[in-house]
Amino acid sequence: MxxxxxxxxxxxxxxxxxxxxxxxxxxxxxxxxxxxxxxxxxxxxxxxxxxxxxxxxxxxxxxxxxxxxxxxxxxxxxxxxxxxxxxxxxxxxxxxxxxxxxxxxxxxxxxxxxxxxxxxxxxxxxxxxxxxxxxxxxxxxxxxxxxxxxxxxxxxxxxxxxxxxxxxxxxxGEDRDRFRAAVREYVGDRLAEYSELSQERFERNVLRILDSKHPGDVELNRGAPRMLDHLxxxxxxxxxxxxxxxxxxxxxxxxxxxxxxxxxxxxxxxxxxxxxxxxxxxxxxxxxxxxxxxxxxxxxxxxxxxxxxxxxxxxxxxxxLGLTPRIQEIPPEVFLVCADEELSQRAFRLAHQLRSNGISCVYDTEGRGLKSQMKQAGRGGHPVALILGSDEAARGTVQLKDLTRKEQNEVPEDGLLEALQRVLGSAPQG
RNA sequence: GUGAGUGUAGCUCAGUCGGUUAGAGCGCCAGAUUGUGGAUCUGGAGGUCGAGGGUUCGAUUCCCUUCACUCACCCCA
Missing domain, CATH: 3.30.930.10 (Bira Bifunctional Protein; Domain 2)
Structure with missing residues (x-):
């Protein structure tokens, strides 16, 4: 193993x-x-x-x-x-x-x-x-x-x-065959002067000799037949x-x-x-x-x-050319912050609810402290943090923080979706 | 298939004229009076110095082999 x-x-x-x-x-x-x-x-x-x-x-x-x-x-x-x-x-x-x-x-x-x-x-x-x-x-x-x-x-x-x-x-078909024959004849007459590589190509694929970038070959090819003349x-x-x-x-x-x-x-x-x-x-x-x-x-x-x-x-x-489009990944709209570990199940359910309503969200799974979670929310580029705290839970509310505008409001749970949609819908960075 | 260059922390790289605890920046984690972000400061974790063999008292440093990556040729998008 x-x-x-x-x-x-x-x-x-x-x-x-x-x-x-x-x-x-x-x-x-x-x-x-x-x-x-x-x-x-x-x-x-x-x-x-x-x-x-x-x-x-x-x-x-x-x-x-x-x-x-x-x-x-x-x-x-x-x-x-x-x-x-x-x-x-x-x-x-x-x-x-x-x-x-x-x-x-x-x-x-x-x-x-x-x-x-x-x-x-x-x-x-x-x-x-x-x-x-x-x-x-x-x-x-x-x-x-x-x-x-x-x-x-x-x-x-x-x-x-x-x-x-x-x-x-x-x-x-025919004109191509005629052309190939003409190239064979032209190159064959001076094959020894061509590069080693082109000599190898003579049998394999003559036409490729015309494509050679070897300086000597380029010179030799100047007088070569042209397909366009044989069409x-x-x-x-x-x-x-x-x-x-x-x-x-x-x-x-x-x-x-x-x-x-x-x-x-x-x-x-x-x-x-x-x-x-x-x-x-x-x-x-x-x-x-x-x-x-x-x-x-x-x-x-x-x-x-x-x-x-x-x-x-x-x-x-x-x-x-410096033209690579600089496009940012679009992060989930909401980061759920759990101020109290006892609320983690509620956060889990809330995540499900938000997702069911078309709002993308993630939450911390490593049991980190509030501050660390806020840091994640900020660095992750999420426009909104929802903070679940025990005081708020007792009141049936959550803290909704608009991370781009740095505004925070306490909103009742039954009005949460509307409040979120309002904030997300008017997000300044689009 | 042929040739050249490079291989040191997650990433970008220093460094050791062979010597005993291998460094930086970024990133990551944690703190800065206990419920709040991207800044700053402090601390921390993280490397068998690609792998195997040789020379040597001693090798990440020298030599050989091998593998990987990169670049060029070939060919092609």
Whole structure:
């Protein structure tokens, strides 16, 4: 029974959100929900755990995420994984719910944790919360623009101004294959000059070489083929439409041919939202179109577009820019003070009564003295202290102290609720 | 997976050129004439100096190993 280890910690890369931090998280979640709903997006809460196969099919077998970053568990012959990203599960839920047949166009959003087995570092955790927005069932470029606009609006609502939307297109099908071949040829001709890392990527995922930040590679990439030059007429038109629509909203759009998403399911539109002031860590959001994912999961070939915003990078950005909302926890409205220990049962019952009437309250459980209880009431930030004393009890009254105004009145018990509501309703700090 | 840095009270950190009772601030608890708050003052509790091993008369201080955390690379939100 004697424990070998006297302390437990959360697993590596996983952190608790403590009560002190909840107001901040509620602010982020509330902002996300509010904006999503303004656009008619409905909240969905898909499974945290899926069959592993769902992710290998959708995200891609040779991606890092699937190859080495999934938390996977086996039960008998089945293999399940904690979701490493949100889109696959949402698309799966969409199909399972029958939306593809009953109401194909679905605007959906989700806020929740994702899991990736990675080495933690700043802005990267093994369990991280994402705001996911997905518009499924349509190819309309307005949805691309709408979704991008929503992502940018989220950051703006939190106080970030001067955002930059970087937009590119990965093409689709044939033009993408042609482009990939062109890149292979270009890079293959001078592979030895590329960095070791890029050489490794040559077989794995050529397109990522275009994304390299290695100075030598950047130089070599200057002459590389550009996806935007290889787009088919149809995809070109779609891309231009999205650009135009965003421009029409006054959004600053930078066409960035180097954007390459890491996940296999992306097609055509890809984008990132950047906050340039943040430098290297300026990407706050990534997303794009994934027009064949639904088909690949067994449904009809319907288009879809979406994005994911990580809460952790967002919080870091806000912190760096001094924009972290300073929101106080809201303490219970009443602290019940027992001047006499014999009244503790009455205090307990009174607490129940107040709560039944919608008034939040707490009381001391450590048998502390009056003074100490008053201290707790004051430091706890409760607007009101109710003091139960034996003299008052004999008179059928309690002392009601307004801690913000420092006013105290003796009130009869049968008028207590009204008196409390009056004081609380007119609380100056709101 | 690779590399670097750091590990001393709940938190933020001093400190010991190896020496015998390890410190501060904040926080916490208790008092300041006995039924009243956030200030002030006084006092108090709280640390196997991450863990294991080595060198030494002696290690929290030096060396090794290990674990954890942090940061960077990779990858990505």
């Amino acid at each position: 004697a424990p070998e280890r006297q302390s437990y910690r959360a697993p590596r890369g996983i952190r608790d959100v403590l009560p002190e931090e909840i107001p901040l998280w509620e602010e982020l979640e509330g902002t996300a929900r509010r904006l999503a709903r303004l656009g008619g997006y409905r909240e969905i809460r898909p499974a945290l755990l899926e069959e592993t196969d769902l992710f290998t099919r959708s995200v891609g077998e040779v991606t890092d995420i699937v190859e080495k970053e999934m938390f996977t568990l086996r039960r008998g012959d089945s293999s399940y994984s904690l979701r490493p990203e949100g889109t696959a599960g949402i698309a799966r839920a969409y199909l399972q719910a029958g939306y593809a047949k009953t109401a194909p166009v679905q605007r959906l959003f989700h806020i929740g944790p994702m899991f990736r087995y990675e080495r933690p570092q700043k802005g990267r955790e093994r369990m991280f919360t994402q705001f996911d927005v997905e518009a499924l069932g349509s190819l309309d470029p307005r949805l691309d623009a709408e979704v991008i606009d929503l992502a940018a609006s989220f950051f703006e609502a939190l106080g970030l101004e001067g955002l930059e939307v970087r937009l590119g297109s990965m093409g689709d 088919s007429a149809e995809n070109r038109e779609h891309f231009e439409k999205v650009t135009e629509l965003l421009g029409g909203l006054g959004r600053r759009v930078v066409v960035d041919a180097t954007i390459v998403r890491g996940l296999d399911y992306y097609t055509r539109t890809v984008f990132e939202v950047h906050y340039p002031e943040l430098g290297a860590r300026s990407a706050l959001c990534g997303g794009g179109r994934y027009d064949h994912l639904i088909r690949d999961l067994g449904g009809p070939d319907l288009g879809a577009v979406g994005f994911a915003i990580g809460f952790t990078p967002t919080l870091i950005a806000l912190e760096q």
